[in-house]
Amino acid sequence: MKEKPYHHGNLRKQLIETGISLINEEGVKSFSLRRVAAQCNVSHTAPYSHFKNVDELIAAMGEHVTEQFMEKLRISIQGEEDSSEAISLLGQAYIDFFIENPQYFQFLFYHSGITIDLDNYNSDNYPPFALFRTTAYHMFRSIGLPEASYSHQLIALWSMVHGIASLLTNNGVRYSGNWRDFFSILTVLDKEDDK
Amino acid sequence: MKEKPYHHGNLRKQLIETGISLINEEGVKSFSLRRVAAQCNVSHTAPYSHFKNVDELIAAMGEHVTEQFMEKLRISIQGEEDSSEAISLLGQAYIDFFIENPQYFQFLFYHSGITIDLDNYNSDNYPPFALFRTTAYHMFRSIGLPEASYSHQLIALWSMVHGIASLLTNNGVRYSGNWRDFFSILTVLDKEDDK
DNA sequence: CCATCAATCTTAACACCGTAAAGATTGTAG
DNA sequence: CTACAATCTTTACGGTGTTAAGATTGATGG
Numbered sequence: 001m002k003e004k005p006y007h008h009g010n011l012r013k014q015l016i017e018t019g020i021s022l023i024n025e026e027g028v029k030s031f032s033l034r035r036v037a038a039q040c041n042v043s044h045t046a047p048y049s050h051f052k053n054v055d056e057l058i059a060a061m062g063e064h065v066t067e068q069f070m071e072k073l074r075i076s077i078q079g080e081e082d083s084s085e086a087i088s089l090l091g092q093a094y095i096d097f098f099i100e101n102p103q104y105f106q107f108l109f110y111h112s113g114i115t116i117d118l119d120n121y122n123s124d125n126y127p128p129f130a131l132f133r134t135t136a137y138h139m140f141r142s143i144g145l146p147e148a149s150y151s152h153q154l155i156a157l158w159s160m161v162h163g164i165a166s167l168l169t170n171n172g173v174r175y176s177g178n179w180r181d182f183f184s185i186l187t188v189l190d191k192e193d194d195k
Numbered sequence: 196m197k198e199k200p201y202h203h204g205n206l207r208k209q210l211i212e213t214g215i216s217l218i219n220e221e222g223v224k225s226f227s228l229r230r231v232a233a234q235c236n237v238s239h240t241a242p243y244s245h246f247k248n249v250d251e252l253i254a255a256m257g258e259h260v261t262e263q264f265m266e267k268l269r270i271s272i273q274g275e276e277d278s279s280e281a282i283s284l285l286g287q288a289y290i291d292f293f294i295e296n297p298q299y300f301q302f303l304f305y306h307s308g309i310t311i312d313l314d315n316y317n318s319d320n321y322p323p324f325a326l327f328r329t330t331a332y333h334m335f336r337s338i339g340l341p342e343a344s345y346s347h348q349l350i351a352l353w354s355m356v357h358g359i360a361s362l363l364t365n366n367g368v369r370y371s372g373n374w375r376d377f378f379s380i381l382t383v384l385d386k387e388d389d390k
Numbered sequence: 391c392c393a394t395c396a397a398t399c400t401t402a403a404c405a406c407c408g409t410a411a412a413g414a415t416t417g418t419a420g
Numbered sequence: 421c422t423a424c425a426a427t428c429t430t431t432a433c434g435g436t437g438t439t440a441a442g443a444t445t446g447a448t449g450g
Contacts, residue, residue, distance in 0.1 A: 011427085032407060043429050045409080050427090054408065106305065109365050126366075155370070156355060156380040163358025164350075170304050171321075175350070185351040186380055206398085227436060238400050240438080245398090249437065393450085400443070407436070414429070420422085 012050040012060075014040050019061045023103050028110075033057065058111045065104055070127050072097050083139035090135050091161040092180045094128070098165040105169040132158055156186060207245040207255075209235050214256045218298050223305075228252065253306045260299055265322050267292050278334035285330050286356040287375045289323070293360040300364040327353050351381060 019036045033054045034044040051057040076093030080086040098105045136154045145153065160182065167173040214231045228249045229239040246252040271288030275281040293300045331349045340348065355377065362368040 033409090034407065044407090045430085046428055048409075048428095109361070110301065110305070152377060152380060155359075156377045159358035159362060159377070160351060160355040161358070162362060163354035163356070166304070166361045167354060167357060182347060182351045182354070185347060228438095229436065239436090240401085241399055243399095243438080391450100393448100395448080396446090398443100398445075400441100402439105402441085404439080405437095408434095410431105410433085412429100412431085414427100416427080417425090419424080 011040060011042060011046060015047055015050065015057060016060050016064050019057060020065060023061075023107055024101060028103055028107050055111075062108060062111055065108060066127065069097055069104075069108070070131065073128060073131055077135060083135070083142045087135050087139050087157070088180055088183050090132060091157070091183050094132075094161050095165050095168065095179050098169045102169045105165055109166075129158065132161075153186070157183070160186070206235060206237060206241065210242055210245065210252060211255050211259050214252060215260060218256075218302055219296060223298055223302050250306075257303060257306055260303055261322065264292055264299075264303070265326065268323060268326055272330060278330070278337045282330050282334050282352070283375055283378050285327060286352070286378055289327075289356050290360050290363065290374050293364045297364045300360055304361075324353065327356075348381070352378070355381070 015036055018039045019031065022036060022039065023031050033047055036057070037044045037047055040046075047054075047057060051060065073090060073093050076089045077086040080089060133154055136157060137150055140147075140150050140153060164179055164182070168175075210231055213234045214226065217231060217234065218226050228242055231252070232239045232242055235241075242249075242252060246255065268285060268288050271284045272281045275284060328349055331352060332345060335342075335345050335348060359374055359377070363370075
């Protein structure tokens with residue numbers, strides 16, 4: 001399939017992928033550089049030709065998972081015209097991603113070193129949040145929300161979605177209902193015609 | 196102060212306390228059984244007389260921190276008559292606790308093994324959530340909210356508070372405003388007279 | 391009062407971990 | 421074909437959790 005540039009396979013890519021599948025199957029705690037190397041049939045120091053240390057491998061794995069995350073988020077709102085519906089779909093997709101892969105939440109938000117400056121909304125350092133903001137602001141504009149309250153509404157929305165995902169995947173919270181229902185509890189999404 | 200039952204001090208208690216302070220000062224990642232033992236001036240296997248393994252020590256530490264957490268939460272609403280004000284104060288205290296001790300969020304919700312069944316609200320297995328629910332339900336009743344929507348409102352509220360705490364302490368989110376402001380974005384807390 | 395016992399702590403050993411240094415292998419460029 | 425650089429292996433070191441065995445000591449009962 002892919003080119004095998006040197007005497008062994010494309011190790012860098014294989015390390016990232018088996019590292020991710022190891023976390024999926026065995027959990028974050030039982031991840032180790034040496035186990036990943038062993039599963040790739042290389043010596044335990046071979047990874048050091050591709051990554052400075054284990055944190056760099058984890059960072060690369062994090063980027064890979066974030067890309068999958070972004071893919072899911074993008075697809076969820078693809079072609080959706082109603083901007084209010086879009087933000088609900090996006091929130092549901094956000095939560096669903098971590099329900100499908102319970103290990104990812106802890107992995108992503110524990111090891112990634114993400115820093116988001118909420119005082120400076122033009123900094124798009126974390127892609128999922130950037131997409132979330134774009135989609136939310138589009139809706140805020142469409143319903144004529146005063147621009148001064150954009151940031152508050154955005155943070156409230158994202159915190160709730162993020163909090164639900166956190167509780168679901170890290171603290172054994174179980175709930176049989178539809179998470180989407182909760183978004184309507186926010187004033188911005190509490191449409192008049194639904195009342 | 197406390198009894199010193201055997202040839203050395205009250206090691207069990209000292210292990211828990213120095214373990215917690217180690218996490219506070221050096222971070223969750225650099226915590227280890229051997230370092231805690233060393234800081235207590237005992238051999239690295241002495242803790243095994245008090246804990247079956249390192250996870251049991253961590254669990255004991257978690258319980259201790261949860262008690263501190265509950266203490267802060269209780270004090271925050273002590274003597275507050277206005278139930279709507281109480282839930283805001285409680286949310287603020289929840290967030291403030293993790294702002295004051297940034298390492299605690301990851302420590303508490305990563306290692307504690309908390310399980311909360313949101314389909315069965317009478318299970319008070321996690322004290323902070325039990326207090327949150329009691330306070331919230333008291334407010335819901337006072338404003339005449341239909342009982343059917345209690346659970347939705349509660350989860351929305353707690354998820355948002357928990358999500359803010361998560362973003363603040365694990366993902367380098369910074370915000371100079373007052374977190375309390377966000378609670379009013381929920382329909383239940385969006386009082387008519389403020390509009 | 392002292393022998394016994396159980397709780398507590400220490401020493402030694404093991405497997406696993408991340409990492410560094412040195413050398414072997416091999417694709418590629420001059 | 422020779423030199424070089426990228427890649428991988430071997431070896432070694434200190435740190436980690438855990439177990440097993442033995443030492444120390446507070447408490448108990450004859």
